[in-house]
Amino acid sequence: MQVILPPRMGFCFGVKRALKLIADEAKKVGEIYTLGDLIHNPQVVEELKKEGIKSVADLSQVKKGTIVIRAHGIDPSLKEKAVKKGLKVLDATCPYVLRVQKIAKLMSQESYEVIVVGVVSHPEVIGVTAGINKGKVYVIGSPEEAKKLPFIKKMGVIVQTTENLDNFRNIVKDLVEKSEECRVFNTICEVIKQRQKDAKNLAKKVEAMIVVGGHNSSNTYQLFKLCQNIGVKTYFIEKEGNLVEKEYKNLNKVGIIGGTSTPKETLERVKKKLLSID
Ligand code: F3S
Numbered sequence: 001m002q003v004i005l006p007p008r009m010g011f012c013f014g015v016k017r018a019l020k021l022i023a024d025e026a027k028k029v030g031e032i033y034t035l036g037d038l039i040h041n042p043q044v045v046e047e048l049k050k051e052g053i054k055s056v057a058d059l060s061q062v063k064k065g066t067i068v069i070r071a072h073g074i075d076p077s078l079k080e081k082a083v084k085k086g087l088k089v090l091d092a093t094c095p096y097v098l099r100v101q102k103i104a105k106l107m108s109q110e111s112y113e114v115i116v117v118g119v120v121s122h123p124e125v126i127g128v129t130a131g132i133n134k135g136k137v138y139v140i141g142s143p144e145e146a147k148k149l150p151f152i153k154k155m156g157v158i159v160q161t162t163e164n165l166d167n168f169r170n171i172v173k174d175l176v177e178k179s180e181e182c183r184v185f186n187t188i189c190e191v192i193k194q195r196q197k198d199a200k201n202l203a204k205k206v207e208a209m210i211v212v213g214g215h216n217s218s219n220t221y222q223l224f225k226l227c228q229n230i231g232v233k234t235y236f237i238e239k240e241g242n243l244v245e246k247e248y249k250n251l252n253k254v255g256i257i258g259g260t261s262t263p264k265e266t267l268e269r270v271k272k273k274l275l276s277i278d
Helices: 013-026 042-050 076-084 095-109 123-130 143-147 165-176 190-203 218-230 264-277
Strands: 002-004 032-035 054-056 066-069 088-091 113-117 137-140 152-159 179-184 208-212 233-237 253-258
Touching: 002 264, 013 032, 013 066, 013 088, 013 095, 042 054, 076 088, 076 123, 095 113, 095 123, 095 152, 113 123, 113 165, 123 137, 143 165, 152 165, 165 179, 190 208, 190 218, 190 253, 208 218, 208 264, 218 233, 218 253, 253 264
Parallel strands: 002 253, 032 054, 032 066, 066 088, 113 137, 113 152, 152 179, 208 233, 208 253
Antiparallel strands: none
């Protein structure tokens, strides 16, 4: 069996930055908590837990110490609440996510109704929409939802950094007809665009694709959907232990791709395990 790894693997800039900030903080004394999982990868979150860094769902669970804001960002009012509580706040929000928050806020201040293309329950989208304090905000995820929007005179469109580029393109086509003025900011992260491109190229060359990453990772899920849409048999696993050997027995060429919160080493271990099936 030939197993092909993608040209780009491992953590993106934002995840590396968040992990470095937390590692530096861990050298100091005091308790460290992350508000929600720092990144969407259960193995990495487990490693952090072993180092004493716990993930909490709510600020009320933290009495003292440092609270870390994850790479996806949070509702800005929660940050203020943490400061008022006397906690040290370590903001690991990715600068690309901060840019989306800033554009959304500016557009609302300039009287645009804001359309966020993304997943309504995703932490990044929650943080972006919570930071808009003027005018209407809509979150949509599909061309069907775009068609259902009312006519909006001044429309400002932004997109979740991890959204699928093809889906965004299709949605924008419909939005243009729904407004008199439509300002579109393609805020999909460059790393995400590259991963999607790599996934597409690889999926066209192999008999099966294995997408590796946390099941709660939005960008990994997008890679999974993208490979499936190409028509190749696609598996979504978190780690090498999830491989079901019999499914790969008769395959000659398999491709692997990982999300931006999947460690490079996990992909290498998946490859090693696949080769041992051969
Ligand atoms: Fe930031 Fe892009 Fe990663 S938005 S967290 S560098 S996927």
